[in-house]
Amino acid sequence: MTPPATPAPHPDAPGWKMPGALVLRLVLVAVLAVMVSGAVSAWLVTRASGQEAMRRMVSQQTDEVEVVARLLASKIEQSQKVLRTVAAGITPGMLDSPSTLEWLLQQGLPAVQFFDSMQVARDNGELRMNLRAGRLQKASELDPAERDALRRTLVHGKPLVSELIGGRTSDARVMFTMPLHRDDGTVLGVVAGALRLQSQGLLPPSMALPARDDSRLIVFTRDGTILSHSDPTRVMGQVRDEPGLAPVYAQWQTQAQPVVGRGITHAQPDHVVSLAGMPLPQWFVARVSHSQALLEPLQGAQRDAWWLAAASMALCALLVALLMGWMAQPLAQLTHGARRLLQPAASAGAPPPAPEDAAWPRAGGEVGALVRAFEGLVRQAHRQQRQMATLNGQFEAILDNASVGIVISRQGLLDVVGRQAGLMLGYGPGELRGRPARMLYATDADYQRLGERVQAEFAAHGAFDGDVCFTRKDGTPVWARVQGRGVQPGELDGELDGGTLWILEDITAAREAQAQHAWERSHDALTQLYNRAAFDERLGLLMAERATRPRHPPAEGQEPDGDGVVLFMDLDHFTVVNDVAGHDAGDDVLRHVARLLESQVRQIGWAARLGGDEFAVVLPGCALARGQAVAEQLRVSVAAWEPSYQGRSFTLGVSIGLVVLDASLQDVPSVLYAADMACYDAKRAGRNRVETRHARQATASGRMALGPV
Known part of the structure; x- marks a missing residue:
């Protein structure tokens, strides 16, 4: 048994359709929005992380210099305590016995070994002992700065820490002094101990970290002399030669800020400088770091984060584009169906497809409303196609007949x-x-x-x-x-x-x-209508033929039956056209009005130009009501026409007098007189109107030739 053939798929069967330009633009806008929002978010996160990293680095560096400053301050305090212990062991009598004082300083007090050199002086400034590296030295070998420190202590009676003594790194030292008091509190003398700058008790080389390109730890005095440096060759140098630290030190000197123990940090374009001071020795601890070098690890992490963010944004943008493309499928299918709907319209007279022949998408919302609208349009197009076929048949029949x-x-x-x-x-x-x-x-x-x-x-x-x-x-x-x-x-x-x-x-x-001469004699050369002579002749023949017919008297109170009507017409405001636009324009107006009159009354009567802008229309066999309707139609046609000459528009009107051809009118002059009087009534009543006169209203004295109005 042969299996049944698989039917061919419908050309409009649902399937993936390429979205239109509007949807593609919306997808592009959505993708750009995702990319921009992702980029802005990543930038904000990167900026915030950089600021947080800088804040932490500044906080850490500030804490570091504060710790080092406290450590050095504690060393100074420890040195002063050791010296106080030595001072407590010296009695007033020892100052008078050099041998006893020597034994005490060399062997009796172990604390003396803490200092590199020691000096003892009386209250009169006499140096009683000058011990350096465990050996006695002459008083003359005492450095003037050391002698000055001893004298100031004797004068003020207070311990002090001297400025840096010595101009070389190997000889640089700091002196600590402690006054000796009698029982009554007066100054008996002074004891002093000195420590070398790089000794274990003060600034040992191990305190300075190894030199690094991104950071330097520096200890310097108030006058800018470097006491400790990550680079040993910079010891005893000047702070003003230190990159990054020099402008901060210059600013500090300009503002004359006091030495404080709390750390402060100055952020510069290329360096971050943290400072902490030690009030007693008037020293400073500084950490100078290169900003870019410190932030380089963070920047590397930020670059990796940017790549991850870019990949995430690309993935999100792709998902958004696919999701919007999937959501726009009903609209794309609707667009595809609409294009197929328009294709038959391009072929000659082909009818649109029937609603059941198009596979419209089934969706709700706006797309569903559009689908229903398209289905309604297709049904309407079918109805219009049938109506058009009927109208074409009728039109062809009119053309043929x-x-x-x-x-x-x-x-x-x-x-x-x-x-x-x-x-x-x-x-x-x-x-x-x-x-x-x-x-x-x-x-x-x-x-x-x-x-x-x-x-x-x-x-x-x-x-x-x-x-x-x-x-x-x-x-x-x-x-x-x-x-x-x-x-x-x-x-x-x-x-x-x-x-x-x-x-x-x-x-x-x-x-x-x-072309014949007879036509020229009976027609007006300008308007091609009958002239006055032809009008009188034709109207006279009509009235003579009417006189031969039998007449029936009208009923009481009724008008006698007429054999037609005569319209006397005079153009309103015609002189304005002649005066403003010239006589050529006036002649054109007369020709156009003549064509209009002839086209309106050709099937039921005839028209003539009596002279100037006066015309007459004869409607034989026309009843009064029909004549009034034709007159009103002629008036409306003239009033609706707005000629334009020399860039200016003109408004015309026509006053029409109507008279019925009844038995009371015996000749042409009486008819024209009655019609002329009716026209005069129209002009007097406001122009551009139709007035009717009956024959009995015309007096016998009015039976004369028509004169101009």
Whole structure:
């Protein structure tokens, strides 16, 4: 048994669709937001960690110099305690017995071994003992600075720690003095002990850490002499030569700050300097560190953290892009379906797909609302397609059965050509469709002149109405009365985007009659309407023919039946056009009004120009109500037209007098008089209106030739 064939997948079956430009832009914005937020967060964390590391380093370094300062202060205090012990063992009698004092200092007091040298002096300044390295020295060998320290102690009676004594590193020392008191508290003498600078009791070399490029531990005096340094060669040097420490020391000297035991730290661009002082010996402990060297491990860790942050941000951005792409799939499928929906519209007349033929995504929210809207649009398009097919059939039927030629042109091409127009021009059905309108004219110059004429007419009147000579397919001329209107309302330029509708009426025979002299005698040369003489003649014939018909008397209270109506028309504000725009513009207004009158009453009557801006219209067999409706229609048409000349628009109106042709009017002068009086009533009532007069309102004295108003 053969298995059933697998059906082919629907072209609109759900699947992964590439999101559109809007979604891609949103994804890009989201990715950029993730990257920027991650970068800002990483920068803030890095900055905070750097600041915290610097704070900890400063705190640690400050604590370090405070500890070293306390350690050195304790050594000074210890040295003073040892010297106090020695002073306590010296009695007043020993000062008078040099041998006893020598024995005491060399053998009797072990504490004496703590100092490198010792001196004892009486209150009168006499040096009783000068012991250096366990051997007696002459009084003359005592350093002047040491002698000065002894004298100051005797004068003030207080212990002291001397300034640095000796100018070489190997000979540099510090002297500690302690006064000797009698029982009554007076100064008996002074005992002094000296320690070498780098001795174990003061600043041993082991206290200074090995020299490093990133940090230096320095002990220096108030005057800037270096006592201890990580680099031994810098001992006895000057602080002003120390990078990083020199500006801090100079600032301290300028501000004359006191020596304090608490540590302070100065952060500079390249160095971090921490200082702590020892008040008694007037010494300072400084730690000078290179900022970049100390922060280099942290910076390496920060670089690693930046790489990890970048990788994390890239991963998050990828996840956000994939998630947004997945969330945007209903919208992408909707877009794909909409594009497929528009594809048949590009083909000639192809109907849109049925709603059941499109696989729309099933989603809620905004996408669901759009899906429902698209489905409704598809159903509406199907209904409109059917209606359009019906309208096209009706339009084709109108074109095939119209008594006049109908042509629709668009952008210089013949879009629609009716059967009657094709026959008039000598072409078969469909032969002119899509062809250029130029082929209907004998020469390019004729086509260009007519185009300029059409443009001018549309600019001035919003439409075209005139006689045009075309060329048939066989080359013979054919004259047609042409009326042109824009397909879209409000379009007033020739060959518009929406197209132009042209109605053609063959007037070749009429044009031939116009060539004859009789036509010239009966028509006005400017407006091509009947002139005054022809009007009187035709109206007289109409009234004579009416007089031969049998009449029935009207019922009581009713008007007698009429055989038509006569309209007397006088243009309002016509002199303004002549005065402002010139007589050429006035002639153009008269021609246009004549065309308007003729087009409105051609099927039910005829019009004539009586002279100047006065016209008359005869509507034979027209009842009063119908005549009033036609008159109002003519008034509205003239009032709605706003001609434009020399960049200025003009407003016209027309006053119309209407009279019924009944039995009381026996001749043409009486008819014109009654109509003229009705027109005068319209002007007196405010112009641009229609007034009706019955024959009995005209007096017998008014039966005279029509005069100008």
